[in-house]
Amino acid sequence: MTRDRFRYHFTCTTPGCTRTPQHKIASIWSDGQISELKTYGLACSEHADAQLEAARRKHAVTRLAEGESLAPPTVLPLTPLHPTTPPNPTANPPPPTPPAHSSPAQP
Numbered sequence: 001m002t003r004d005r006f007r008y009h010f011t012c013t014t015p016g017c018t019r020t021p022q023h024k025i026a027s028i029w030s031d032g033q034i035s036e037l038k039t040y041g042l043a044c045s046e047h048a049d050a051q052l053e054a055a056r057r058k059h060a061v062t063r064l065a066e067g068e069s070l071a072p073p074t075v076l077p078l079t080p081l082h083p084t085t086p087p088n089p090t091a092n093p094p095p096p097t098p099p100a101h102s103s104p105a106q107p
């Protein structure tokens with residue numbers, strides 16, 4: 001019996017594209033105290049440039065409150081949220097084995 005794990009399946013956010021995204025189009029927003037990543041979209045390799053252009057257009061018309069800043073959008077590598085392999089149960093090394101008894105050197 002196999003047990004499927006619950007997983008989000010992301011796709012490129014370009015309309016009509018069903019490819020797996022490899023990039024995140026985002027910029028860093030800050031209000032001077034905290035900063036966070038503002039994500040414009042997820043893009044496959046083919047649509048990264050087009051999405052970056054669209055993000056730049058949105059960025060150009062974004063209105064910020066006083067004290068806020070928004071860096072220009074950039075293309076970031078999209079890293080998986082979860083490892084593709086299960087955790088290694090042997091990650092913790094076994095306790096060290098006692099040293100072998102060595103015979104004392106004979107004079």
Ligand SMILES: [Zn+2]
Nearest residue numbers: 012017044047
């Ligand atoms: Zn795409």
